[in-house]
Amino acid sequence: MPPLDGDLWSILWLSLRVSGVAVLISSLIGIPCGVWLGLSQRRGRHLLSAVIQTGMALPPVVVGLVLYILLSRSGPLAFLGWLFTPKAMIVAQTVLALPFVIGITMSSVAAVPSELPLQIRTLGASAWQCRWAVLREARHGVLLAVAAAFGRSISEVGAVLIVGGNIQGHTRVLTTAIVLETGKGDFAFALALGAVLLLLALAVNLLIARLQRGRWPA
Amino acid sequence: MKETEMKWSSLAAVLLVFVGCQDHEESETLVLATTTSTRDSGLLGVLVPMFEKETGIDVKVVAVGSGQALELGRRGDADVLLTHAPEAEKQFVTDGDSEQRRAVMHNDFVLVGPRNDPAEIKGESSVVEAFRRIARSNAPFVSRGDESGTHMKEKKLWQEAGVEPQGNGYVLAGAGMAEALRMASEKQAYTLSDRSTFLALRDRLDLIILEEGDPVLCNPYSVMVVSPKKHFRVNQKAARRFANFLLSAKVQSIIGEFGIELFGQPLFFPDAHPGNMD
Numbered sequence: 001m002p003p004l005d006g007d008l009w010s011i012l013w014l015s016l017r018v019s020g021v022a023v024l025i026s027s028l029i030g031i032p033c034g035v036w037l038g039l040s041q042r043r044g045r046h047l048l049s050a051v052i053q054t055g056m057a058l059p060p061v062v063v064g065l066v067l068y069i070l071l072s073r074s075g076p077l078a079f080l081g082w083l084f085t086p087k088a089m090i091v092a093q094t095v096l097a098l099p100f101v102i103g104i105t106m107s108s109v110a111a112v113p114s115e116l117p118l119q120i121r122t123l124g125a126s127a128w129q130c131r132w133a134v135l136r137e138a139r140h141g142v143l144l145a146v147a148a149a150f151g152r153s154i155s156e157v158g159a160v161l162i163v164g165g166n167i168q169g170h171t172r173v174l175t176t177a178i179v180l181e182t183g184k185g186d187f188a189f190a191l192a193l194g195a196v197l198l199l200l201a202l203a204v205n206l207l208i209a210r211l212q213r214g215r216w217p218a
Numbered sequence: 219m220k221e222t223e224m225k226w227s228s229l230a231a232v233l234l235v236f237v238g239c240q241d242h243e244e245s246e247t248l249v250l251a252t253t254t255s256t257r258d259s260g261l262l263g264v265l266v267p268m269f270e271k272e273t274g275i276d277v278k279v280v281a282v283g284s285g286q287a288l289e290l291g292r293r294g295d296a297d298v299l300l301t302h303a304p305e306a307e308k309q310f311v312t313d314g315d316s317e318q319r320r321a322v323m324h325n326d327f328v329l330v331g332p333r334n335d336p337a338e339i340k341g342e343s344s345v346v347e348a349f350r351r352i353a354r355s356n357a358p359f360v361s362r363g364d365e366s367g368t369h370m371k372e373k374k375l376w377q378e379a380g381v382e383p384q385g386n387g388y389v390l391a392g393a394g395m396a397e398a399l400r401m402a403s404e405k406q407a408y409t410l411s412d413r414s415t416f417l418a419l420r421d422r423l424d425l426i427i428l429e430e431g432d433p434v435l436c437n438p439y440s441v442m443v444v445s446p447k448k449h450f451r452v453n454q455k456a457a458r459r460f461a462n463f464l465l466s467a468k469v470q471s472i473i474g475e476f477g478i479e480l481f482g483q484p485l486f487f488p489d490a491h492p493g494n495m496d
Contacts, residue, residue, distance in 0.1 A: 073294035073451045081451075083295055084249060084278055165280040183397045184258060185422040211229070 007169065008196075015173040016200060018086050018160070019153035022093035026101045026149050031142060034105025035131055038138075039117065049106060055099025063095050064162030071163065084165040089173070092159035097149035104148055108141020109134055136216050143212045150204055154197065174200075247276040248456040251288075251296035253367055254394040256439070257281035259414035259485050261476050268472075269463050275456050283394070285365030291315055291442065294449025298457035300464070302412070302439045303367035305374075316442035321489040322464050323473050324438040327371060329429035330399070330416055331357075331408035339408075345432040349379040356387050358407035362398050363390030371437070372410045378434075399423055412437055414485035417477070438489065441465070465490040 037045060037052075069075050071083040082088040112134050120130050135142060157175035164171030166180060174197045181190035256262050257279060266277045280290065284303040290296040292315050300322065301307060307319050329339070329348055337355040339348035352359055353376075361383070362369035376383050389407065391398045395415040402409040403423040416427070429435075441464050443457040463469055470488035477485035 073449050075293075078451065084280065165278065167278045167280060170276075170278055183394055183400075185396060185400050185419060 007172075010169065011172055011174060011177055012196060012200065014086060014171070015154060015175075015197070018089045018173060019093055019150060022090050022097055022153045023146060023150045025090070025094045026097040027146055030098050030101025030145070030149070031105050031135070034102045034142075034145065035109050035135055037102065038106040038109025038112075039131065039134065049103065052099050052103045052106070056103060058096060058099065060092075060096055060156045060158035061162065063092055064159035067092050067095070067159070067163050083163065084167060084171060086164070086171060088163040089160045089171060092163050093153040093156060096156055096159060097153050100148040100152055101145045104145035105138070105142050108138040108144070111141065112137045139216060140212050143208050147205055147208045150208075151201065154201055154204075245274065245276045246453070246456060247278055248298065248453055248460060249278045249280060249290075249296045250298050250300060250460065251280045251282065251286075251290040252300040253284045253287060253302055253439075254281050254396065255302070255368075255412045255415045256300055258394075258396050259418050259477070260480075261414070261473070261486065264472065264476060265464070265469065268469075269460060272463070273456075273459060275459070277460070283362070283364045283366030283369070285367075285370070291444045294444060294452055297444055297453045298460050299442045299444065300439060301367060301442070302437055303370050304438060304440070306367075306370065307440055307442060310442060314445060315448060316445050319440045319442050320461065320465060322439045322441050323470075323486040323489050324436055325413045325486050326430065327368065327410055327435040327437050328413050328416055328427045329408060329435075330402070330411055330423075330425045331428045332406040332424070333426055334406075335428060337408070340428045342429065343432065345429050345435055346375060346379045348429050349375050350381060352408055353379065353381040353383060356385055358387040358389065358405050359383065360389045360391050360398050360402040360405065360407045360409040362395065362410075363392045364394070366395075367437075368395060368410060368412060375410070375434070399425065414477070417481045417483070417485060439486070 037048065067088060068083070070077045071080065071088055072078065073083070082091070116137060117130050117134055120133050125133065155175065157179055160171070160173055161176050161179065164173070164176065166172050166176040172180075174193055178190045178193045178197075181193065250266075252262065258281075262279055266279060269275070270277055280287070280296065282290070284301040284306065287296065287299055287301050288303065288306055288310055291299045291310065292313075299316070310316055311319050329345060331337075331339070337348075337352045337357040339351050342348045342351065361372055387407070389401070389405070391401050393401065395411055396419055398409055399411055399416060399419055400423065401407070403425050406424070408428070413430075416423075416425075441461045443454060443461050444452045446452045446454040470490050473486050474484055474488045477483065
């Protein structure tokens with residue numbers, strides 16, 4: 001039986017879609033949080049950043065297991081009907097990527113010289129204009145945060161395997177396909193899938209690098 | 219300025235396409251939790267598309283160890299189960315998680331190992347005695363270690379042999395059948411496998427069958443529809459259709475012929491006849 005043939009495209013597309021949406025959601029939540037925390041002078045922010053950075057060490061299988069229990073038909077979120085769907089996989093990868101977005105955004109915003117916001121404020125900018133200016137200044141770090149989030153999402157296998165179920169044609173992505181083919185002993189095919197995954201990551205990172213270089217609207 | 223705006227709006231457009239492309243699950247779906255052997259042997263690759271075409275129901279196959287498959291059923295996360303763990307299945311019915319367990323097919327377990335057979339089990343007619351010899355010789359043995367049907371069978375055989383598997387040679391892999399076979403091949407160890415997975419993978423393995431044919435090695439597969447009494451979200455109607463499909467005369471004969479072309483012998487033997495139940 002040929003293992004995948006035409007399915008390869010659907011696997012590739014699903015990987016890109018699940019991880020892409022996860023990165024999008026975690027960026028929409030994480031970048032504002034990171035900017036706010038990076039500019040914050042409150043006490044306790046060091047403790048908070050330690051907690052967020054601990055989130056980078058979240059084991060994917062644990063995230064997968066907890067989400068499985070929540071989304072299970074016997075679980076509290078059963079009404080969503082998300083178990084074994086790409087939606088559950090997006091949630092899992094969002095949880096995994098979020099600490100990367102917040103943590104790296106926070107430290108790159110904190111690294112912007114503190115005179116900048118002061119100067120801008122004295123020039124009469126509003127608080128929001130000030131935040132945007134800092135974000136522009138920190139854009140290399142912020143886009144690094146997005147790249148790290150994508151890397152975490154696309155390469156993760158433990159969580160999507162549990163909440164997605166590695167179902168052919170529904171929830172099989174590159175990493176879970178690699179696990180399956182390795183298990184079956186088809187190393188050549190598994191390696192080829194790994195190469196596809198890396199090429200995909202390269203393409204996405206080239207796009208991110210372009211944004212890092214490009215001009216941002218004022 | 220214009221150029222930047224265009225770049226940003228095209229980026230936004232790409233992202234919108236992404237979000238817009240969420241899956242629409244308009245067709246009826248059925249979650250089948252099954253053991254890895256039915257998938258890895260290729261049998262489900264034949265039967266599932268047939269069922270989908272016939273009924274229009276989308277089948278989601280979650281292939282895990284029988285222990286995990288039963289747990290998925292117990293939690294109501296699967297609608298129908300195709301497993302091979304008789305004791306655990308009976309418990310499942312006793313607990314009210316399914317109304318009945320129906321025999322679909324069987325094949326057999328084989329004890330495979332390295333060609334040089336360090337424990338000298340070849341020719342031994344009793345598999346229990348073969349297990350004793352392996353334990354005595356302290357030869358390496360890879361156990362699935364994952365509460366799958368095969369693992370449960372293996373534990374039962376050790377129990378009947380009256381030995382506690384232990385020592386350096388005994389490896390609890392915590393892996394599916396295909397992985398366990400590969401590990402056994404690498405370590406030149408013995409392992410218990412269902413015949414279908416072994417045959418499907420034997421070209422890539424440096425292992426041979428050393429024990430087969432002992433009646434205790436019979437490996438029956440049953441289908442169980444998860445009871446909607448416990449889980450109202452279970453799609454019982456579609457699950458019943460799938461169970462009846464497996465037990466229909468047409469599919470039973472396909473099961474009986476599956477593998478003859480590829481391996482020169484059938485991988486499964488159909489077991490369903492009218493009124494067949496526990």
